Amino acid sequence: MSRQMCERPDCGRGPIDEQGFCDVCDRPPLPAPPRPVPRDGAAVRDGAAEPERTVRAGARVGVAHVRPDPWYGLGLVDADQAPDVPVISSDPVAxxxxxxxxxxxxxxxxxxxxxGPGRTAGFCPHCGTRFDFDRPDGLTIAGRYDVARVVGSGAYGAAYLAHDRNLATQVVLKALHRSVAKTARHERDVLVGLRHDSIVRILGYEPEGPHLVLEYVPGEPLSARDGDRLETLLAHGVRVLQALDYLHARGLLHCDVKPLNIIRFREEGPAGALDRVRLIDFGAVRSHTKDTGPVVAYTRAYAPPETDPEHLRPTPGFDLFGLGMTLREVCRSRWTDPATPGVDSLRLLLDRATDPERPWWRFVSARQFAEQLSGVIRQVVAAAPTCRQVTRPSALFGSMPEPLHGGLGAARPLAHWVAARADESGLLDILAPFSSPEPGDVAAALPAPLSDPDDPGVTGPAGGALAESRLALRRRDAVSAAERLTAAALPDWHWLSDWYRGLVALADGRPERAAEVLNQVRRALPGELIPPLALGLCAELCGDGEVARAHYRMVFDTTPALGAGGFGLARVLLLAGERAKAVEVAEQLAEEFRYEREARVAAVRLRVVVLPGRARPAPTGEDVDRARAALPGLDVDEAAAASLRAEIQYAEFLRTRDRLKLSDAVRALGPHAATEREYVALVDLANRLRPPLGRGRQGRRGRTGRSRFGAASGRLSS
Known part of the structure; x- marks a missing residue:
């Protein structure tokens, strides 16, 4: 497949890498002509919908053409958990x-x-008309609607379940007294124009009363039921966000989002019964653009603080705050264990959605909220019993092809064996078999943010400065990267600012400081996997294996396609003495095509690698046998294979103390030495590993050989 080339006249047509930068000038390509974008968020090419990832192929730092589908979390949740239709009790009218x-x-x-309480039944003292607010049976409204029961009371009136004689179906009559007739007409006018599966439908309007005639949704207010899994409740949140996105796109605000105004019901469909929700009660609805006064009708427990600017000039953030408080209440019983996958991310998500002190930090659009909520659902369903792993491109970060395996995914370098020293018993003093990635390498490998589609003004003008900062990070130049970041003039509170500050701190060799600022990115984007991956790398660099393990585990369990998470998890597991689990991670990672070669090598090495310190268990005989059996199937050259054989033989030596086989394995490295000095060092090491005369296999006497450098190799036995 041909690669995209840079078209800048001062570059010389360098190839564009996987992160969208030119390999020659390290700048993004010139933007392509704009494409028409349909309402579903896909680009159009030759009259057909094209996936979003094609649109973003050349996106420069700080610019995104289209946000991908933010509702994808709905596709991760089983749809066969429909609740039973509840029995609605008849409560007296308030x-x-x-x-x-x-x-x-x-x-x-x-x-x-x-x-004292008032009478619920009696006669009007003014005109003598009989009333009964306990049992409205026999009450007919507008000569058409036979009232069956009271189903509730809202801010502006009672709601009745009635039988519509004309349509022969059940409907809900929302009764509003004359003092709010104008509000009733406004609610009617708004509902007439709405057509959405998650919004209650209006069927008519009766001036008598007046009454709104609404579809009957046989359900109950949104709540957690016995047997509900967390992802089921979160999926309902995504559905409400779809409804709010629909409203906000039409310049409307609901202004009273709360559990009582979200009805959960059972919907029969071709695939069976489905668990669905509908947003109801539009009595407080207002126009985002035409209504300029403060919010009057709202529920305090689900609204921003009264000193919040949302009360004076409400935006879609008012509704999003209400949904955040709703999810906090509905999911309260499902997040008691913070170790449960996705629970910590959900807490961070709702903390951002309902932050009482920083309105500028909260979500500004339903799609932005839904994107992170879908990401949380992805983390939740990756755990048992669903165990569903989903790989998809990030909406905010570019790809990350670098596995950062720290040497674990390759054979030991020959230099390790050249520098090794053996004591009298044959034990080797050799360099560590692998290491944590260098901080500068981590800063260069972590992907560039693509944009913040909900606030393009933050990143648009800064794109050039951020691209130059990225170039400096790739050169490991922390000073220049920091200078260009300052020139970008990003707001201090924005997650992009924290992301780049974290990368600069890594490039400067300060992983502790990097972790501090990158943690703010994690709080802002709890549905993304790149921030916790970065935090895992920082924790490993700081020597905090437990924290690194938690971050790596979350990333790897959600999607092994981020190879750096799997290799990092294998490293910390092995250092913690859990060799079998580390091998299991590598073998699972080998199923990802991109990392198959490195992961299969890592699986072999993890079985036999010897770590310093006696507290950690040594490889077993089964480990050695399985590593040796897997060796022929690896895609490595002969030099790497020889190094792997030597490492396997050393692990076996620790059990059998067979110095002769170990010496032969080290000697086999000689033909792959690049210099005569290296060759002589390997021969000397092999000599020191040979068993002394009089022990073991004495029949094999000294012998000489000739190296490919023309010099005698010397005696290999003592």
């Missing part, structure tokens, strides 16, 4: 909504006096 049923009277009735 006193504040008790009015004479005679349309010509409409005076308050059934009110309490002297602290």
């Amino acid at each position: 006193e504040a909504h008790r009015f004479c049923p005679d349309p010509s009277c409409r005076q308050p009735v059934g009110r309490g006096h002297g602290g």
Whole structure:
């Protein structure tokens, strides 16, 4: 497949790498002509929808053409957990909504006096009309709707379940008294124009009362039921976000999002019963652009603080805050164990959505919220019992092809054997078999952010400076990277600023400082996997294996396609003495085509690698046998194979003390030496490893050989 080439006149047509930068000038390619974008978020080419990843192929730092599907979390949740239809009890109408049923009277009735409750049944003292707010049976409204029961009372009136004689179906009549007739008409006008699966539908309007005639949704307010899994509840949050995105795109705000206004119901479909939700009660709806006054009707427990700017000039953030508080309440019983996959991310998500002190830090669009919520769902379903791993491109970060295996995915370098020393018993003093990636390498390998689609003004003008900062990071030049980041003038509170500050700190060799600022990125983007991967690398560099393990495990369990997470997890597991688990991680990582070669090498080495210190268990005989059996199937050259054979033989030597076989394995490295000095060092090491005369196999006497450099190799036995 041909690679995209840089078209800049001062470059010379360098190839574009996987992160969208030219290999020659390290700048993004010139932007392609804009493409028309349909409503579903895909680019159009030759009249057909094209996946979003093609649109972003040449995206420069700080610019994204299209946000990918933020609702993908719905596809990760099983749809066969439909609840039973609940039995709706008939509650008396609240006193504040008790009015004479005679349309010509409409005076308050059934009110309490002297602290006592009012009568729920009786006769209007003004006109004598009978009322019964306990059992409205027999009440017919507008000569068409036979009232069956009271189903609740809202901010502006009661709601009745009624039978529509004309349509022969059940409907809900939302009764509103005359003092809010204007509100009723406004709600009617808004609902008439809405068509969305997660929004209640209006069927009619009756001036008598007045009443809104709404579809009957036979459900109950959103809540956690016995047997509900966390991802099921979060999927309902995504559905409500779809409804809010639909509303906000039409310039409307609901202004009263709460569990009571989200009805969970059972919907029969061709595939069976489905668990669904609908947003109801649009009595507080307002126009985002036309209504300029403060919010009047809202529920305090689910609204931003009254001193928040959202109350004076509400934005979509007002509704998103309400949904955040709703999910916090609904999911409260499902996040008792912070070690459960996805629970920590969910806490961070809701902390951002409902932050009372920093309104500028909260989510600004339903799609931005849904994107992170879908990411949390992806983390949740990766655990048992679902165990569903999903690989998909990030909406905010480029790809990360570098595995950062720290040497684990390759054979020991020949230099390790050249520098090795053997004591009298044959034990080797040799360099560490692998290491954590260097901080500068980590900073260069972590992907470049693509953009923040919800705030393009933050990154658009800064794109050039950020690209230059990335170039400096690739050169391991922390000073220049910091200077260019300052020139970008990003807001201090924005996650992009923290991301680049973290990379600069890594390039400067300060992983502790990098972890501090990258943790803010993790808090801002809890559905993304790149920030916890970066934190895992920082923790490993700081020597905190437990924290590194937690981050690596979350990333690897969610998607092994981020190879750096798997290799990092294997390293910390082995250092913790859990060799079998480390091998299991490498073998699972080998199923990813991109990392198959390195992971298979790592699996062999993990079985036999010898770590310093006696506290860690040495390789077993089974480990050695399985490593040796896997060796012929590796895609490595003969020099690497010889090094792997020597490492396997050393692991066997620790059990059998067979110095002769170990000496022969080291001697076999000689033909692959690059210089005569290296060759002589390997021969000397092999000599020191030979068993002394009089022990073991004495029949094999000294012998001489000739190296490929023309000099005598000397005696290999003592």
